[in-house]
Amino acid sequence: MKITVINATEKKGVTYHLKESFLAPLKEKAEITEFYLPKDGPEFCVGCLQCFSKDQNLCKDAAKVQAIEKALLEADLLVFASPAYVFHTTGAMKALLDHFGYRWMPHRPAKEMFGKRAVIITQCLGAGGKSTAKDIKDSLSWWGVSSIKTYTFKLMSEVRWDLIPEKKRAAMCAVLTNAAAKFASIDYSKKTGTNPIVKAKFMAVRMLQTDLGKANPEYTDFKYWKENGWIGKVRPWKRT
Numbered sequence: 001m002k003i004t005v006i007n008a009t010e011k012k013g014v015t016y017h018l019k020e021s022f023l024a025p026l027k028e029k030a031e032i033t034e035f036y037l038p039k040d041g042p043e044f045c046v047g048c049l050q051c052f053s054k055d056q057n058l059c060k061d062a063a064k065v066q067a068i069e070k071a072l073l074e075a076d077l078l079v080f081a082s083p084a085y086v087f088h089t090t091g092a093m094k095a096l097l098d099h100f101g102y103r104w105m106p107h108r109p110a111k112e113m114f115g116k117r118a119v120i121i122t123q124c125l126g127a128g129g130k131s132t133a134k135d136i137k138d139s140l141s142w143w144g145v146s147s148i149k150t151y152t153f154k155l156m157s158e159v160r161w162d163l164i165p166e167k168k169r170a171a172m173c174a175v176l177t178n179a180a181a182k183f184a185s186i187d188y189s190k191k192t193g194t195n196p197i198v199k200a201k202f203m204a205v206r207m208l209q210t211d212l213g214k215a216n217p218e219y220t221d222f223k224y225w226k227e228n229g230w231i232g233k234v235r236p237w238k239r240t
């Protein structure tokens with residue numbers, strides 16, 4: 001089993017400890033690849049549009065973006081961990097997600113994403129954890145990921161891990177350890193079913209791409225959809 005983890009901060013604080021408690025039961029079983037942002041991530045997207053209109057490898061940050069994408073595509077389980085920063089994910093995580101705009105379904109989604117499982121762990125002092133998770137979930141769902149489980153915590157006390165009451169820390173870790181035990185028992189050779197919302201999004205975009213292709217058969221996204229057979233009868237969630 002392969003797990004790829006995207007940490008929205010390099011700090012070994014609350015987010016880190018919660019993520020570690022989730023990974024603990026999986027460590028023996030899984031090959032885990034972790035990225036810590038901003039260190040391992042790309043610089044900000046500058047809006048050059050090359051990834052959308054031509055090729056993702058023309059991006060000035062292609063080396064870092066593509067290294068992360070490779071790890072995401074090879075993983076059975078994706079884990080995203082983020083604190084709430086002013087009600088949203090960190091700027092570093094947003095910078096990374098922007099670079100995967102070309103992987104949103106209206107453009108060139110990766111077929112590997114359909115049938116993948118993901119976990120999002122967020123925490124905050126009092127409010128904003130849910131909107132932080134949504135920042136990440138919006139991208140994952142538009143990448144085609146069907147099974148996305150979210151775990152959000154409110155500290156309601158200290159924000160330093162060592163100062164959070166032991167009972168509170170244990171309760172948060174127990175939620176994640178129990179969740180991880182379930183993820184450890186999954187047979188990852190079987191892809192998860194694609195949910196109806198992902199399928200509906202795909203079919204709506206397919207109509208759009210068909211129209212765009214009629215207007216311009218050389219349109220980058222249309223060519224990608226056509227090459228994958230998606231304008232015809234092939235579907236990314238079906239095994240060939």
Ligand SMILES: Cc1cc2nc3c(=O)[nH]c(=O)nc-3n(C[C@H](O)[C@H](O)[C@H](O)COP(=O)(O)O)c2cc1C
Nearest residue numbers: 013014015083084085086087124125126127128159
């Ligand atoms: C820049 C910044 C903004 C924050 N914004 C919020 C917020 O909007 N709501 C909230 O409840 N906590 C907020 N926090 C607290 C964090 O969500 C988090 O609980 C705290 O940073 C501890 O997590 P960490 O050790 O992983 O950094 C903020 C913290 C920082 C540094």
